[in-house]
Amino acid sequence: MKVHIDSEICAGFGICTGIAPEVFELHPDGYAVVLVSEVAPGDEDTMRxxxxxxxxxxxxxxxx
Ligand code: SF4
Structure with missing residues:
Protein backbone atom coordinates (compact mmCIF):
# COMPACT_ATOMS: atom_id res chain seq x y z
CA MET A 1 0.00 0.00 0.00
CA LYS A 2 1.12 3.52 -0.83
CA VAL A 3 -0.38 6.73 0.50
CA HIS A 4 -0.28 10.08 -1.24
CA ILE A 5 -1.22 13.63 -0.28
CA ASP A 6 -2.18 16.19 -2.89
CA SER A 7 -0.45 19.28 -1.53
CA GLU A 8 -2.56 21.49 -3.79
CA ILE A 9 -5.71 20.30 -2.02
CA CYS A 10 -4.42 19.77 1.53
CA ALA A 11 -5.56 22.59 3.78
CA GLY A 12 -3.23 21.75 6.66
CA PHE A 13 -5.89 20.74 9.16
CA GLY A 14 -3.46 18.25 10.64
CA ILE A 15 -5.97 15.50 11.28
CA CYS A 16 -3.80 12.96 9.47
CA THR A 17 -0.74 13.90 11.53
CA GLY A 18 -2.81 13.34 14.66
CA ILE A 19 -3.97 9.93 13.45
CA ALA A 20 -0.55 8.70 12.26
CA PRO A 21 2.37 10.97 13.19
CA GLU A 22 4.80 8.26 12.08
CA VAL A 23 3.45 8.51 8.53
CA PHE A 24 2.30 12.14 8.10
CA GLU A 25 4.07 15.36 8.97
CA LEU A 26 3.00 18.97 8.55
CA HIS A 27 5.33 20.92 6.30
CA PRO A 28 6.16 24.47 7.44
CA ASP A 29 4.40 25.76 4.30
CA GLY A 30 1.07 24.47 5.63
CA TYR A 31 0.46 21.14 3.96
CA ALA A 32 1.07 17.58 5.06
CA VAL A 33 3.70 15.29 3.59
CA VAL A 34 4.06 11.51 3.64
CA LEU A 35 7.18 10.23 5.40
CA VAL A 36 7.13 6.64 4.14
CA SER A 37 7.37 5.21 0.64
CA GLU A 38 5.45 2.07 1.61
CA VAL A 39 2.85 1.71 4.35
CA ALA A 40 3.64 -0.98 6.92
CA PRO A 41 1.02 -3.80 6.82
CA GLY A 42 -0.06 -3.03 10.37
CA ASP A 43 -0.79 0.60 9.48
CA GLU A 44 -3.16 -0.07 6.57
CA ASP A 45 -6.42 0.34 8.52
CA THR A 46 -5.04 3.54 10.03
CA MET A 47 -4.31 4.88 6.54
CA ARG A 48 -7.87 4.14 5.43
S1 SF4 B 1 -3.25 17.98 6.88
FE1 SF4 B 1 -3.86 15.87 6.47
S2 SF4 B 1 -6.00 15.76 7.17
FE2 SF4 B 1 -5.48 17.91 6.93
S3 SF4 B 1 -6.13 18.47 4.87
FE3 SF4 B 1 -3.99 17.89 4.77
S4 SF4 B 1 -3.99 15.73 4.24
FE4 SF4 B 1 -6.03 16.24 4.98
Missing part, protein backbone atom coordinates in the same frame (compact mmCIF):
# COMPACT_ATOMS: atom_id res chain seq x y z
CA UNK A 49 -9.14 6.01 8.49
CA UNK A 50 -6.91 9.00 7.69
CA UNK A 51 -8.12 8.96 4.08
CA UNK A 52 -11.78 8.96 5.14
CA UNK A 53 -11.33 11.64 7.81
CA UNK A 54 -9.33 14.17 5.81
CA UNK A 55 -11.75 17.12 5.47
CA UNK A 56 -10.14 18.21 2.19
CA UNK A 57 -10.15 14.68 0.67
CA UNK A 58 -6.47 15.23 -0.08
CA UNK A 59 -5.30 11.73 0.88
CA UNK A 60 -5.38 8.92 -1.64
CA UNK A 61 -4.34 5.29 -1.29
CA UNK A 62 -3.09 2.82 -3.86
CA UNK A 63 -3.07 -0.85 -3.03
CA UNK A 64 -0.04 -1.84 -5.13
Missing amino acids: RAESQCPARAISISED
